[in-house]
Amino acid sequence: xxxxxxxxxxxxxxxxxxxxxxxxxxxxxxxxxxxxxxxxxxxxxxxxxxxxxxxxxxxxxxxxxxxxxxxxxxxxxxxxxxxxxxxxxxxxxxxxxxxxxxxxxxxxxxxxxxx
Numbered sequence: 788x789x790x791x792x793x794x795x796x797x798x799x800x801x802x803x804x805x806x807x808x809x810x811x812x813x814x815x816x817x818x819x820x821x822x823x824x825x826x827x828x829x830x831x832x833x834x835x836x837x838x839x840x841x842x843x844x845x846x847x848x849x850x851x852x853x854x855x856x857x858x859x860x861x862x863x864x865x866x867x868x869x870x871x872x873x874x875x876x877x878x879x880x881x882x883x884x885x886x887x888x889x890x891x892x893x894x895x896x897x898x899x900x901x902x
Contacts, residue, residue: 803854825873
C-alpha cells in the first residue's frame with residue numbers, strides 16, 4: 788500500500804486529496820466509484836493519481852497549484868452534493884418532457900373540441 792495524491796475534478800473545480808491505496812488505478816477508482824453518471828454529465832469528470840515518483844512532474848505541480856486541498860471525507864461530501872445536483876437536473880428534465888407531452892396532447896384535444 789502506498790500514499791497517492793489524487794486530483795479530481797468535480798463540477799468545474801479541481802480538488803487535491805491524499806489516498807492510501809495499492810495502485811494508481813485503485814486510488815482513482817476510490818474516487819470515481821463515488822460518482823454517478825447523469826444524462827449530460829458525471830459527478831467526477833476527471834481523476835488522476837500521483838505517487839512519489841510522479842509527484843514532481845510539471846503536470847502535477849501545475850494541477851496541484853490550481854486545486855483546492857481537501858480530505859478524502861470532504862471530497863466524498865462534495866461529490867455527493869454534485870451527484871444530488873445531477874439527479875435533480877435529470878429529474879427536472881424528465882418531468883419537463885412529460886409535461887410537454889401532456890401539453891401537446893391537451894392542445895390536440897382542444898383543437899378537436901373546437902372544430
